[in-house]
Amino acid sequence: MATIVIFFPVLQGTLTYAVVGLISLAIIVELVLLTPAAVRRFRYTVALDGIHTSSGVLTTKTCFVPMQQLLVIEKNQGPILRTYGLVSIRLQVPGTFVDIDGVTEDAFAVLQEEVRSILSQHDRG
Template sequence: MPCKRFQTDTVMNRLHSRIQILWILKWLLLGIGIGVGVSVLTTTFSVTDLSTLVIVFLFLIVGTMLAVLRFRRFRYEIRKDGIHLRQGVVTIRDTFVPADKIQHIDINHSLLGRPFGLVSLRIHTAGVFDGQITIPGLDSDRATALSNQLNQLTDDGKSV
């Protein structure tokens, strides 16, 4: 029987759809870097080098599939007692962080995320889940609202 804290009667929130483009772009840049690296190592560097194009194309295809799957599976929900995340491509992982374990919250504006208007919300925890969890692919207004909502939760828990 599933743990009661992971059962939800509400619809969990999704990330902004533009995050898929950002994730695909990261895979494409990785493919270009590896493709150029392979060309340099084989000393046959050429823009039309077939191995470079194949590597870039494979990274683009795999990156697109992973970005779409990751987007479809990533969910989050702020509850009165903490935050629940569900994420994963191959293995689905449910994570629950109680409000009393939240230490502080950062909003990160990455270099690649800025042109898409996307930020990440990083929640630092008291020794739980490697000390932090991240919700990527939020617009700035949503991240600020979530940060305020989580701060309200932690303040309420401390005053009781």
């Protein structure tokens, strides 16, 4: 490729502009289309057997946290999330954790109450 640029100096500027243009286009597509779509595509569900999460647009990721293995539910809120009234939830299980980002305080309270209710039913049953 370098030998082509040396033999054809006219293409050197054109090739540079093409590469910069493609990189710029990729960044714009990522920021404008894919990131908002990925945020809209994140889902979590609290069920009797555990917490199911799914996310992703081009590649999807699903995760299952068994209710009986759930150790800790952490709520984190930095200055940026606090500004928008959001929290980040970390579900800790033996050996790993699952993060749920950008959740409202009310949604966190509902999730926490649902988990408590399900675990108390398991303890009684």
